[in-house]
Amino acid sequence: MAISLAFHPVTADIIGQLKAIVGASNASASQADLDLHAHDQSQHPAHPAEVVIWPESAQQVAEVLRLANQQRIPVTPWGVGTSLEGNPIPVCGGILMSFERMNRIIQVHADDFQVTVQPGIGHKDLNEQLARYGLFFPPDPGANATVGGMLANNAAGIRTVKYGASKDNVLRMQVALADGRLIEVGSRSVKQSSGYDLLHLFVGSEGTLGVITEATLKLVPVPALMSAVLTSFETVEQAVEAIVAIRGSGLDPAALELIDAEHCKMLNRAEDVHLDEKPTVFMEFHAAHEATLEAGLDMVKEICDDAGAVSFRATMDAAERRKLWQARHHSYEIMVRSFPGKTFFIMDVAVPISAYPELIGYVEQVKAQENVTAYLLGHAGDGNIHVEFPFDDDVSYQTAMKLNGLIVMKALELGGTATGEHGVGIGKTRYMAKEHGPALDVMRSIKQLLDPNGILNPGKIFPEDGQ
Ligand SMILES: Cc1cc2nc3c(=O)[nH]c(=O)nc-3n(C[C@H](O)[C@H](O)[C@H](O)COP(=O)(O)OP(=O)(O)OC[C@H]3O[C@@H](n4cnc5c(N)ncnc54)[C@H](O)[C@@H]3O)c2cc1C
Numbered sequence: 001m002a003i004s005l006a007f008h009p010v011t012a013d014i015i016g017q018l019k020a021i022v023g024a025s026n027a028s029a030s031q032a033d034l035d036l037h038a039h040d041q042s043q044h045p046a047h048p049a050e051v052v053i054w055p056e057s058a059q060q061v062a063e064v065l066r067l068a069n070q071q072r073i074p075v076t077p078w079g080v081g082t083s084l085e086g087n088p089i090p091v092c093g094g095i096l097m098s099f100e101r102m103n104r105i106i107q108v109h110a111d112d113f114q115v116t117v118q119p120g121i122g123h124k125d126l127n128e129q130l131a132r133y134g135l136f137f138p139p140d141p142g143a144n145a146t147v148g149g150m151l152a153n154n155a156a157g158i159r160t161v162k163y164g165a166s167k168d169n170v171l172r173m174q175v176a177l178a179d180g181r182l183i184e185v186g187s188r189s190v191k192q193s194s195g196y197d198l199l200h201l202f203v204g205s206e207g208t209l210g211v212i213t214e215a216t217l218k219l220v221p222v223p224a225l226m227s228a229v230l231t232s233f234e235t236v237e238q239a240v241e242a243i244v245a246i247r248g249s250g251l252d253p254a255a256l257e258l259i260d261a262e263h264c265k266m267l268n269r270a271e272d273v274h275l276d277e278k279p280t281v282f283m284e285f286h287a288a289h290e291a292t293l294e295a296g297l298d299m300v301k302e303i304c305d306d307a308g309a310v311s312f313r314a315t316m317d318a319a320e321r322r323k324l325w326q327a328r329h330h331s332y333e334i335m336v337r338s339f340p341g342k343t344f345f346i347m348d349v350a351v352p353i354s355a356y357p358e359l360i361g362y363v364e365q366v367k368a369q370e371n372v373t374a375y376l377l378g379h380a381g382d383g384n385i386h387v388e389f390p391f392d393d394d395v396s397y398q399t400a401m402k403l404n405g406l407i408v409m410k411a412l413e414l415g416g417t418a419t420g421e422h423g424v425g426i427g428k429t430r431y432m433a434k435e436h437g438p439a440l441d442v443m444r445s446i447k448q449l450l451d452p453n454g455i456l457n458p459g460k461i462f463p464e465d466g467q
Pocket of ligand 1: 040076082099143151156157213
C-alpha cells in the first residue's frame with residue numbers, strides 16, 4: 001500500500017549527507033538491504049525504503065531527523081521487524097532507520113533494579129546479560145524483539161498477567177523528535193508525578209511521534225522457584241471458565257495462556273511435548289518458597305477439576321518447564337510451517353476478563369457460521385486472544401477481513417480494544433475512529449504538534465481518507 005503524501009525523494013546528494021552523519025559503512029541503498037527491511041512478520045505487502053541507515057548514537061539519530069525534516073523525507077524506525085501489523089513497513093519509502101548498531105547496555109543500576117539501554121538490544125540478549133545480577137526484564141513477546149520496538153508497540157506477551165506490558169516496565173526514555181531535538185521523558189524514580197506523562201505518550205506511538213534513543217527499564221529479581229502447569233478440557237468454554245476462575249482466585253499466575261486443540265496437534269508433531277489434543281491452558285507460577293508454590297498448585301488443580309479438566313500436569317523441573325514454554329513460543333512458526341503456501345491473518349483483540357467467555361463464545365459462533373478454519377491462541381489471563389486465519393487467495397482473504405471486522409466490533413462492544421499488544425500499524429487503522437471517537441482528533445493534534453511535516457513512520461495509526 002503506497003501512501004501519497006508530499007514527500008521528497010532520497011537523492012544521491014541526500015545519501016551523501018546521510019553518510020556524512022552516520023558514516024559511509026552505516027548507509028546502504030543496495031537492493032538486498034532495501035528488501036530485507038521492506039516487510040515485517042505480518043501479511044501486509046512489502047514496501048521498500050529508498051535507503052537504510054544504521055545510526056550509532058543518539059546525536060546521529062537527531063541529526064538525521066533534522067535533515068529529513070528539512071527535506072520532507074519520511075523516516076521509519078526499525079527494530080528487528082517482528083511486528084505483526086505492518087508497523088515498521090516503510091510504506092512511503094524514504095529513510096529506514098535500523099537500530100541494529102545501537103544495541104548496548106549503557107548501565108546496570110542493580111541496586112535500583114533498573115537498567116539503561118540503547119533501543120536496539122534484543123530483550124532476550126538483555127536478559128542473558130542480566131542473569132549474572134539475578135535480575136530480568138519481564139515483558140516477553142516470544143520473538144527476540146528489540147527494546148525500542150517493544151516500547152514503540154507497547155508489546156506484552158506471556159508474562160503480562162503478572163508483570164504488566166512494556167509500558168509498565170519503563171521509567172525514562174531519551175527521545176529524538178522530528179525536528180532533531182533530543183528530550184528526556186520520565187525519570188529514574190519509581191514514583192513520578194511531575195507534569196504531563198510524556199513517557200507514556202511515546203510508548204505505544206509506533207515511531208510516529210519520536211524516535212527512542214535510550215530507555216531505563218524496571219527489572220525484577222529472577223524468581224527462586226517456578227512451576228509450569230498444563231491442563232486440558234473437552235471444550236474451549238470449560239478452559240475459559242478455568243482461566244477466569246484462576247484470575248479471580250488471587251493466585252497471581254505469571255502466565256495464563258490458552259491454546260486450542262489444533263495447536264496442540266501441531267506442537268505434538270513438531271516438538272515432542274505429548275500434549276492432550278484438546279483445548280489446553282498453559283500456566284506458570286513464581287514463588288520464593290517451595291511450600292507456597294505447592295499450596296498454590298493444589299488450589300489450581302481444584303479450580304481446574306471444578307471446571308471439568310480432563311488432564312492436569314504440573315512440573316517444577318526447570319528443563320521440562322523450558323521445553324513446554326519453548327513449544328508455546330514456537331507455536332506461531334510451527335503453525336505457519338504446517339500450512340505451506342498459506343499466509344496468516346492474525347487478530348489481536350482484548351477485553352476485560354469477565355467478558356472473555358462471551359468473546360470466545362462469539363469467535364466460535366462466527367467460525368461455525370462462516371464455516372471457516374481459524375485457530376485460537378491467547379494470552380487469556382489478560383483477556384487477549386489471537387485468532388489466526390490461514391488464507392491463500394482473494395476470496396479467503398476477504399473472508400478473514402470480514403471475520404476480523406466482526407470480532408473487533410464484538411470486542412469493542414464488550415468494552416475492549418481492537419489490539420491488545422500488536423499495535424495499530426496498517427491493519428487496525430480502519431477501527432481507530434470506532435474505538436476512539438473524538439479522542440482520535442486529539443491524537444491527530446498531538447501528531448501535528450510533534451511532527452508537523454508527518455515524516456515519522458507515515459501511513460500508520462491514522463485511517464486513510466475513506467476508511
Ligand atoms: C512469533 C512471534 C510472536 C510474537 N508474539 C508477541 C507477543 O506475544 N506479544 C507481543 O506484544 N508481540 C508479539 N509479537 C510481535 C512483535 O515481536 C512485537 O510487536 C515487538 O514489539 C516488535 O519489536 P521489533 O524489535 O521487531 O520492532 P519492529 O517490528 O522493527 O518495529 C516495531 C515498531 O516500533 C517502531 N520502532 C522500532 N524501533 C524504534 C525506536 N527506537 N524508536 C521509535 N520507534 C521504534 C517501528 O517503526 C515500528 O512501528 C510476536 C511476533 C512474532 C514474529
